[in-house]
Amino acid sequence: MNANQVRRLVVLGTGGTIAGRAAQANDNVGYVAGQVAVSDLVAMVPALSACPVDVEQVAQINSKDMVLGVWQALAARVAAHLDRPEVAGIVITHGTDTIEETAYLLQTLLRPSKPVVLTCAMRPSTALVPDGPQNLSDAVAVALHPGAQGVVVVCAGRIHGAMDVAKVHPYATDPFDSGDAGVLGCVEEAQLRMFRSWPQSAPEGTHDAAALQRLLSAAALxxxxxxxxxxxxxxxxxxxxxxxxxxxxxxxxxxxxxxxxxxxxxxxxxxxxxxxxxxxxxxxxxxxxxxxxxxxxxxxxxxxxxxxxxxxxxxxxxxxxx
The missing domain is CATH 3.40.50.40 (Rossmann fold)
Structure with missing residues (x-):
């Protein structure tokens, strides 16, 4: 297995504003979320041409409509890819409205030993200046960073831990905050500058398989x-x-x-x-x-x-x- 195969990346799509479309390029609020395929989002990001990438559409929703079934499907696919030795990290495109809840769920249940990076956008893909491509590019840098682990949210160049991140602004392109704890780090021209440690991982294996099974077996929360x-x-x-x-x-x-x-x-x-x-x-x-x-x-x-x-x-x- 060569170095490129070892650093394989997986991108999972769930919809959100990053995959949204509006009728006019100057409309950043009257769009429909979850319209653009994640494969098309990947094609817009030059950083993703630097390593082998597997792309998978897990869901295509507005994240305000998140339900247990989508969480179960997403957690199952994340766990399956974490178990692949050649996969270095996973990037998930997601809507901003409930991204903090999905991040918390994945970190609490899986505690992955590899990076699982959720990213997003506040402007649709059709905007005059969409923020999704840069956020996705930054997420790739985090997912491929040596030593990275756990679930994080990357947006506007900042790396938030899953336990602390919260959406605090309804419109700004940097809508998240990590409260008193502060961000884990930032992405500067594809390079990471870290301020705090990565989230804790499961003591054995690539994730907590028992906790995952409890979620997958649940008919309802x-x-x-x-x-x-x-x-x-x-x-x-x-x-x-x-x-x-x-x-x-x-x-x-x-x-x-x-x-x-x-x-x-x-x-x-x-x-x-x-x-x-x-x-x-x-x-x-x-x-x-x-x-x-x-x-x-x-x-x-x-x-x-x-x-x-x-x-x-x-x-x-x-x-x-x-």
């Missing part, structure tokens, strides 16, 4: 709802959920609390009722930065620093193990 605490909040939403508990198979609730995970008293009473009925409740902070700092007076278990959307997914995955 345990139902975990996300609600917000806010001024003038009450417990009606929680009581409504409990009223349909049996039919909806409600298993958990994540509440995005104010400040340091504080929750309106009226809402808290309903959440305590949910706990008493067997529903697991976790509190995160609705603040964009920081985390819930645990303290003895905190009435609810906290999310261990996870954002509300990742805390919802983490609870569902934990309940799946039960």
């Amino acid at each position: 345990p139902r975990v709802e996300l609600i917000f605490s806010h001024a003038n909040a009450d417990g009606e939403v929680v009581r409504a959920l409990l009223g349909h508990h049996a039919a909806a198979r409600l298993s958990g609730i994540v509440v995005a609390g104010t400040g340091n995970g504080t929750v309106h008293d009226d809402l808290l009473r309903a959440l305590k009722q949910a706990q008493a009925s067997g529903v697991e409740v976790v509190v995160a902070s609705r603040c964009a930065f920081g985390r819930v700092v645990p303290h003895s007076a905190q009435p609810l278990p906290d999310s261990a620093g996870l954002s509300p959307v990742k805390a919802r997914l983490a609870l569902a995955l934990r309940l799946l193990e039960a």
